[in-house]
Amino acid sequence: MEEKNRYYVVTKKAVPEVLLKVVEAKRLLESAKASTVQEAADMVGISRSSFYKYKDDIFPFHDNAKGKTITFMIQMDDETGLLSDVLHIVADYHANILTIHQSIPINGIASLTLSVEILATTGDISAMMQDIEIQCGVQYIKILARE
Incomplete structure (x- = not known):
């Protein structure tokens, strides 16, 4: 059986330099200070x-x-019931669901895009993601955006 992702919060000093540079390159691209991946990587x-x-x-x-x-x-x-189970986990962590978009399933797999607002009462987001990921039937979870 495939092992599910685990999420960690670590201090900056524990993160390898290459990963910190990737974060910086992503910031350069998002802020339009670099227009291409090659330019951001070089910078x-x-x-x-x-x-x-x-x-x-x-x-x-x-x-x-x-x-x-x-x-x-x-x-x-x-x-x-799987979508209901996922939404119940979000509710248990006291995150506010803003949008839900589920594609028509293809070959028995549906893609769900879910936007949630993190409130003052919201619990640990990493734990919420992990609880969703370990649900039977969930194949993959990824953060697309943070605003």
Whole structure:
């Protein structure tokens, strides 16, 4: 059986330099200070392949996440009640659901895009993601955006 992702919060000093440079390159691209991945990679001193290897796996954790919106993409089996179970987990963590979009299932797999607002009462987002990911029928979860 495939092992599910686990999420950790670590201090900056424990993160390898290449990962910190990937975060910086992503920031340069998002702020339009770099117009291409190659330009951003050159500016921070990493290879383009290092950027692509880690870009989906590292992002800054902001202590001021309260009041922010996080958008998740979840791939899950087309099973009765699974969407309800996922939404129940979000409710248990006291996050406010802003939008839900579920695609028509193809080959028994549905893609769900879920945007949630992080409230002052919202629990640990990493734990929420992990609780969703371990649900039977959830194949994949990824943070698409943090606003």
